[in-house]
Amino acid sequence: MHSWTLHDMPDLTGTTAVVTGANSGIGAVTALVLARSGARTLLACRDPERGRRAVDAVRRAAPQADARLVRLDLADLSSVAEAAEQIVGETGGRLDLLVNNAGVMALPPLRTADGFEMQFGTNHLGHFALTLRLLPALGVQGPARVVTLSSLGHRLGRIDLDDLNAERGYSKWRAYGQSKLANLLFTTELDRRARAAGRDLVALAAHPGLSSTDLGQAGLLLAGRTWAARLERVSRLYTQPASVGALPVLYAATLPGARGGSYYGPAHLGETRGRPAPARRSRPAQDMATARALWDASARLTGLSADAL
DSSP states (O other), X not given: OOOOOGGGOOOOTTOEEEEXXXXXXXXXXXXXXXXXXXXXXXXXXXXXXXXXXXXXXXXXXXXXXXXXXXXXXXXXXXXXHHHHHHHHHHHTTOBOEEEEOOXXXXXXXXXXXXXXXXXXXXXXXXXXXXXXXXXXXXXSSSOEEEEEXXXXXXXXXXXXXXXXXXXXXXXXXXXXXXXXXXXXXXXXXXXXXXXXXXXXXXXXEEOOOSEEOSTTHXXXXXXTOHHHHHHHHHHGGGSEEHHXXXXXXXXXXXXXXXXXXXXXXXXXXXXXXXXXXXXXXXXXXXXXXXXXXXXXXXXXXXXXXXXXX
16 A cells, blocks of 8 residues: 555545544644644543643644634543533534544553443443434534544453453453454444444544554553653654554545445554554454444443434
8 A cells, every 4th residue: 555644634624523532642643633634623632731732732733723622531421421512512513523532551440430440431431422422413414434543452352241341350451452342343333333324424443553652651650650651651762653653543534435344554563654554353353243232231331322323
C-alpha cells in the first residue's frame, strides 16, 4: 500500500466529529487534524482543565478551526449520558464521525462509578453507552462513521461472559486484553446491526501500533511504581510519535469507501513513515456469536436497549 500521510486528509468542511480522550496522545493529534481539515470538532475529555488546554492548543495551531469542549468521564455512566445529550444538542442532531479513542491500560484493581472493572468499564462499556446514546445523530442525516481504537493487546484477551468484571480474580493485562478485544467485537456487531437496519453508518476499528503516549503512565503511578513510570518514559525513545500512531485512526475515519468492520494499523511495527494497512485480528476477535452475546451483556450492564439499532 502506498504511503498515506496527513497530507492525504480530505477537506472535512461541513462535517462534525467527536473525539474522546482528545486532550493527549493519539486523541489530541486526531482532534487537531480533523479540526484543521475543516471539521467542527468536539473534544470529549474527562478533566475540564486539560480539555480546555487541548481546545486552546487546537485553536492556536488552526485559528480558523471550530473546536469545542465536552466534559466526558467514560468511567461514569451518568457523565456519559450528560455528554451525549450535550453532543446531540450542539450538533443539531447530525454527527458525521465519532472516534472512540479514550482508554486506560494495565491499571491496578479499580472500579468505575457504576462498579465495573475499570478497564472494561472505561474502554468498552463507556464507549458502548456513548455510541448507543448518540445513535439518534449517527447516519440519519447523511453518512456517518464510528471508529473505535483497539490495540495489539487485544490478542491477550478472552471474553468471559460469566465474569466480565473480574470478580473471580484480576490480572491487569488480561483485563486490558479483554477490553481491547471487546472494542473489536463491538465494532463488528455495530457494523452488522447498522447494515441490517439500513442505517447509513459504518463502524471501523484501528490501532496505533507502538506509539509514544501517556497511556502506560497511569497504571504505574497508581500502583506507586514511580521508577517503572520513569523507565516507561525512556522506552518511548524507541516507539513512534503519536502523530504517526494517529494515522491509522484518521485513515479509518476518512478513507473514501472504507468497508464497514475493517480494522487498520501501521503496515509495520515501528513504522515511521505512516502506512496504514489492514490489521490482523485474533481468532476470538472474529467470533460473531461472542460479538452478539457481548452486545447483549453490555446493554444489560449499562441499562440500555440492545435493540437501539
